[in-house]
Amino acid sequence: MIEIRYIGPLACPFLLCATCGLAITDSSTALARWPEGATRGVDFIHKGRCDDGRDCNTDELDAFLSYLVANTTAGGQAGRVAKGEIALP
Numbered sequence: 001m002i003e004i005r006y007i008g009p010l011a012c013p014f015l016l017c018a019t020c021g022l023a024i025t026d027s028s029t030a031l032a033r034w035p036e037g038a039t040r041g042v043d044f045i046h047k048g049r050c051d052d053g054r055d056c057n058t059d060e061l062d063a064f065l066s067y068l069v070a071n072t073t074a075g076g077q078a079g080r081v082a083k084g085e086i087a088l089p
């Protein structure tokens, strides 16, 4: 889940862990996960302590966020395509 926290006049977006509810402040310690075969329902969890071992697809959060940025800029021609992992339809 994405939450906006107001720090003074600034609206700051944070990702919250789906298990513990705390903000994820270090992407290298977290995962994006979604149900096997699903195209929606992505959530974010801390690795280890908050991973209940559910049978889901996962990506390292830092990689997932870089794909997300790439796929929402430059016409979506970067992301995983640039890494040769998938082709755009």
Ligand SMILES: [Zn+2]
Pocket: 017, 018, 019, 020, 021, 022, 045, 046, 049, 050
């Ligand atoms: Zn957590």
